Amino acid sequence: MPPAAGRLDAVLFDMDGTLTDSERLWTIALEQVAEYYGGQLSSSAREAMVGQDMWATIDLLHQEVRVDARPTDTAKMLTDRTMDIFRNGLPFKDGAPELLKAVRAAGLRTALVTATYRELVDVALDTLGHDSFDAVVCGDEVAANKPDPAPYLRALQLLDLPAAECLVIEDSPTGSRSAVSAGIGVLVVPSEMPVPAAPGLFFADTLVGVDVDRLRTVHGELLAERAGCLNLG
Structure with missing residues (x-):
């Protein structure tokens, strides 16, 4: 590998369940919409929605409550209710604000790569910091959402960096697959759902105590793993 391939230049963060505990707030909005339609949201249906984009989530919701509603109507209702909740402020995941500040202080580039749509992300950035x-990259700004690699490929394009110089932090199976498919190593901190072990993934129980040196170590180990796989192949 060329020398630059071993350098960590950027950290790409997922939002829901990784930086923020917004999955819990998103659940409240989903439950409210399900109740409006006269149904209830089961835990299995909610788990299936984690990491999905808006339209896949709405399809699962309609199936769960057995309602034949227009997806656009449900989308507006869900967005409005979620936005009202988000405006009260988003709770950070433990260790997330400290790590984000440390990454910025170290001079590394950063990107937010989320399946959530721009209208809601702009509200979330009031908490996360618009200059963070x-x-x-938002879910409605790419041709295909996670688990497709398109969101992370778009982030690489915007940062003008190769995948080998970046590290992703994710919490879901869907997001992790998206990043690995884009050729980027992932530090996985599972939240709502377990993430199966796979090449390109490094696991941590929490972001508490994770610093830039730790990210560089993880990045290096994932690059070494990839190089080993390529040599074996």
């Missing part, structure tokens, strides 16, 4: 990221 060099690039922001």
Whole structure:
């Protein structure tokens, strides 16, 4: 590998369940919409929605409550209710604000890569900080959402960096697959759902205590793993 391939130049963060505990707030909005339709949201249906984009989530919700509603109507209702909740402020995941500040202080580039749509992300950035990221990729700004690699490929394009110089922090199976498919190593901190072990993934129980040196170590180990796989192949 060329020398630059071993350098960590950027950290790409997922939002829901990784930086913020917004999955819990998103659940409240989903439950409210399900109740409006006269149904209830089961835990299994909610788990299936984690990491999905708006339209896949709405399809699962309609199936769960057995309602034949227009997806656009449900989307507006869900967005409005979620926005009202988000405006009260988003709770950070433990260790997330400290790590984000440390990454910025170290001079590393940052990107927010989320399946959530721009309208809601702009509200979330009031909590996360509009100047915390060099690039922001939202679910409605790419041709295909996670688990497709398109969101992370777009982030690489905006940062003008190769995958080998970046590290992703994710919490879901869907987001992790998206990043690995884009060729980027992932530090996985599972939240709502377990993430199966796979090449390109490094696991941590929490972001508490994770610092830039730790990210560089993880990045280096994932690059070494990838190089080993390529040599074996």
